[in-house]
Amino acid sequence: MREPAISLHHLLGLEGVSRQDIQILLDTGFRFREVLERPIKKVPTLTGVNVVNLFFENSTRTRISFELAEKRLSAEVITFSVASSSLSKGEGLKDTVRNIHAMKMDAVVMRHPSPGAAVQLSQFVDAAVINAGDGAHEHPTQGLLDMMSLQEKFGHLEGLKVGIIGDVAHSRVARSNIFGLLTMGAEVTVCGPGHLIPPYIEDLGVGINHDVDELLTWADAVNVLRIQRERQGVGLIPSIREYRSQFGITNERLARHKKSIIILHPGPINRGVEIDSDVADGDQAIILDQVLNGVVIRMSVLYHLLGARVPQETN
Amino acid sequence: MGQQAALPKELLITGGKIYDPATGKSRREDLGVKDGRLVDPASLRPEKAQVLDATGCVVTHGFIDIHAHFREPGREDKETLVTGSQAALAGGFTRVCVMPNTDPPIDSPEGVRATLERAEGLPVRVQVIGAITKGQRGEELAELREMRAAGAVAFSDDGQPIRDGQLLKRALQYTKDLGVPVINHAEDVHLRADGVMNESALSTRLGLPGNPVEAEGAMIYRDLLLAQDTGGRVHIPHISTALGVAQVRAFKGLGLAVTAEATPHHLGLTEELMRGFNTQAKVAPPLRTEENRQAVVAGLLDGTIDCIATDHAPHTVEEKEQDMLRAPFGMIGLESAFGLVHTTLRAAGMDIEGIINLLTAGPAAVMGFDLTPLKPGSPAELVVLRPDEEWTFTREDIYSRSRNSPMLGMTFTGRVVATLTPNGWFIQS
Numbered sequence: 122m123r124e125p126a127i128s129l130h131h132l133l134g135l136e137g138v139s140r141q142d143i144q145i146l147l148d149t150g151f152r153f154r155e156v157l158e159r160p161i162k163k164v165p166t167l168t169g170v171n172v173v174n175l176f177f178e179n180s181t182r183t184r185i186s187f188e189l190a191e192k193r194l195s196a197e198v199i200t201f202s203v204a205s206s207s208l209s210k211g212e213g214l215k216d217t218v219r220n221i222h223a224m225k226m227d228a229v230v231m232r233h234p235s236p237g238a239a240v241q242l243s244q245f246v247d248a249a250v251i252n253a254g255d256g257a258h259e260h261p262t263q264g265l266l267d268m269m270s271l272q273e274k275f276g277h278l279e280g281l282k283v284g285i286i287g288d289v290a291h292s293r294v295a296r297s298n299i300f301g302l303l304t305m306g307a308e309v310t311v312c313g314p315g316h317l318i319p320p321y322i323e324d325l326g327v328g329i330n331h332d333v334d335e336l337l338t339w340a341d342a343v344n345v346l347r348i349q350r351e352r353q354g355v356g357l358i359p360s361i362r363e364y365r366s367q368f369g370i371t372n373e374r375l376a377r378h379k380k381s382i383i384i385l386h387p388g389p390i391n392r393g394v395e396i397d398s399d400v401a402d403g404d405q406a407i408i409l410d411q412v413l414n415g416v417v418i419r420m421s422v423l424y425h426l427l428g429a430r431v432p433q434e435t436n
Numbered sequence: 437m438g439q440q441a442a443l444p445k446e447l448l449i450t451g452g453k454i455y456d457p458a459t460g461k462s463r464r465e466d467l468g469v470k471d472g473r474l475v476d477p478a479s480l481r482p483e484k485a486q487v488l489d490a491t492g493c494v495v496t497h498g499f500i501d502i503h504a505h506f507r508e509p510g511r512e513d514k515e516t517l518v519t520g521s522q523a524a525l526a527g528g529f530t531r532v533c534v535m536p537n538t539d540p541p542i543d544s545p546e547g548v549r550a551t552l553e554r555a556e557g558l559p560v561r562v563q564v565i566g567a568i569t570k571g572q573r574g575e576e577l578a579e580l581r582e583m584r585a586a587g588a589v590a591f592s593d594d595g596q597p598i599r600d601g602q603l604l605k606r607a608l609q610y611t612k613d614l615g616v617p618v619i620n621h622a623e624d625v626h627l628r629a630d631g632v633m634n635e636s637a638l639s640t641r642l643g644l645p646g647n648p649v650e651a652e653g654a655m656i657y658r659d660l661l662l663a664q665d666t667g668g669r670v671h672i673p674h675i676s677t678a679l680g681v682a683q684v685r686a687f688k689g690l691g692l693a694v695t696a697e698a699t700p701h702h703l704g705l706t707e708e709l710m711r712g713f714n715t716q717a718k719v720a721p722p723l724r725t726e727e728n729r730q731a732v733v734a735g736l737l738d739g740t741i742d743c744i745a746t747d748h749a750p751h752t753v754e755e756k757e758q759d760m761l762r763a764p765f766g767m768i769g770l771e772s773a774f775g776l777v778h779t780t781l782r783a784a785g786m787d788i789e790g791i792i793n794l795l796t797a798g799p800a801a802v803m804g805f806d807l808t809p810l811k812p813g814s815p816a817e818l819v820v821l822r823p824d825e826e827w828t829f830t831r832e833d834i835y836s837r838s839r840n841s842p843m844l845g846m847t848f849t850g851r852v853v854a855t856l857t858p859n860g861w862f863i864q865s
């Protein structure tokens with residue numbers, strides 16, 4: 122496989138990533154789909170390349186998706202899951218840096234509860250850093266896989282109208298979607314309870330609408346965010362009943378709209394809260410495509426960031 | 437880079453312009469220093485006296501910082517009274533008031549006396565601010581009057597706001613006849629919540645929890661009302677918002693005897709420093725937007741804000757190497773204070789005398805200190821400034837035990853050339 126090069130050393134977020142680079146990452150992702158359809162779902166691209174997955178926060182789905190992507194590319198993989206409760210005082214990023222140096226890693230995939238943790242890490246290590254989610258900041262591979270799934274469905278991203286519904290304030294998925302989709306020429310409107318839409322979000326270039334039905338009338342696709350009833354002991358929504366009736370994507374609500382709106386969800390799903398089970402399993406949802414595209418887009422990212430690091434054969 | 441030593445027994449400062457903030461007058465003449473006091477230069481022995489050539493310099497009263505954290509006792513790994521004093525001297529300060537949020541907090545007359553005893557003979561004069569509440573827990577009043585008798589110069593739970601308005605009201609009523617300020621860290625803790633930077637388009641972009649201007653505005657408004665209600669002496673620390681400045685201006689306009697300070701970082705820096713997730717710029721109250729910064733500068737220009745105070749807040753390298761959520765709030769500020777303040781306020785049109793007043797006569801008036809005039813007999817508490825010197829702030833300029841500053845690498849106009857006290861002597865090399 123020969124692919125055009127991207128201009129990134131790390132993937133820390135989608136903010137500031139060029140349209141060209143995003144398109145290359147998506148295109149390579151589609152080509153890796155073919156690999157997954159082969160009987161032997163593995164290529165030797167990253168043989169001899171060492172990748173460490175560092176999860177300072179629980180995320181089975183993202184971790185497994187990265188591990189699969191790495192193994193499909195034949196990388197050497199180590200995974201550390203560190204519960205954030207054991208991120209005790211004085212321990213943390215600096216120790217991570219030292220360990221990465223000591224283990225001679227080529228790439229670090231990191232999930233961390235603090236916004237900017239991947240950016241901070243990238244300032245101290247030579248290894249390529251891939252942000253697998255940093256607090257409420259970014260989750261760039263999620264943004265890419267969402268865009269890939271939309272492109273697959275619609276054939277284009279330019280001019281697409283995408284709604285993002287839910288707790289936008291605390292969502293890294295929302296930010297990566299916003300930065301990526303706007304760069305690709307899509308339109309984005311965020312929707313949710315007023316206190317979960319962060320202040321000044323319109324400065325990012327998105328619209329705001331607190332009425333889900335109006336949003337559904339406008340949108341070609343909606344990305345439904347997971348809602349947590351409380352965060353750090355602070356109640357965010359008065360009741361599940363109220364959230365569901367006001368902001369939930371229910372069958373009745375969808376039935377009121379004639380056109381077929383595509384539904385995305387980054388998972389894990391709270392069935393019956395932000396989205397009805399029937400909707401999540403229905404024809405309009407492309408949630409399983411997202412899971413598949415998650416693996417191949419991560420293969421694409423690893424390929425582009427690490428391809429040049431593959432040990433060269435000499436004769 | 438400079439050096440610190442004992443003050444020469446005899447010193448002649450020659451060729452400089454003398455500005456005396458005690459009188460507001462400037463003059464051109466030589467100054468003599470002998471045995472830690474100002475003397476008639478004619479009384480110096482020419483063969484014994486060291487000469488400091490102050491050509492192109494302004495010689496003035498040493499700066500006074502009324503808001504610094506020296507961390508002793510309890511966190512001597514961040515700073516001690518000795519290292520903090522050395523940092524102060526290098527910054528042109530000859531007198532510093534230290535905040536009581538040590539471990540344990542300075543909340544008793546014994547604590548005040550112990551710190552004053554340990555501070556004896558240090559290069560700068562250290563004075564103590566006592567805690568408002570026992571253990572700085574915000575629950576019951578500390579022995580305020582006994583602390584005052586032991587030498588406390590103000591009261592503050594700084595670092596922790598007094599949430600309970602009734603409690604602060606009692607503190608103001610209880611201390612109003614003492615004539616010393618009560619300083620409440622002006623942030624509503626519920627509005628501040630878990631904010632680690634200014635709430636703005638940038639905080640939304642970075643996904644960092646925001647601390648809104650209203651957190652400061654609401655608390656300042658409450659404290660101003662309590663000052664008006666009780667007749668107590670309220671001093672507003674580290675004002676960072678246009679909202680806060682406007683309220684202080686309004687209440688001063690109504691005749692309220694309230695005072696306020698601004699830090700070098702709030703008048704000179706903005707939240708833009710957070711863009712790269714720089715923990716060195718994480719401070720409370722946070723660095724704000726350019727509009728807020730300009731409002732703070734305007735408040736200094738029109739006298740709404742009475743003085744500059746550094747809020748020098750040392751933290752270890754290890755603590756600041758943590759992620760954005762866990763790194764502690766605060767930056768050191770003594771060594772860079774004059775450079776940043778002078779660069780910023782000169783650009784805003786303030787003259788050198790006005791800038792010096794904000795670092796000398798201003799803080800003295802807030803605290804009720806007498807400012808000794810620059811004349812024979814007065815103790816030698818001097819700073820020599822070269823307003824036109826451009827310099828870059830580096831690690832070499834830091835005397836603090838910590839080095840948590842977002843200003844490293846910044847270029848300033850205006851530098852401290854030398855600082856003199858009866859017990860200390862700093863000279864730029």
Ligand SMILES: [Zn+2]
Binds near residue numbers: 621720
């Ligand atoms: Zn404070």
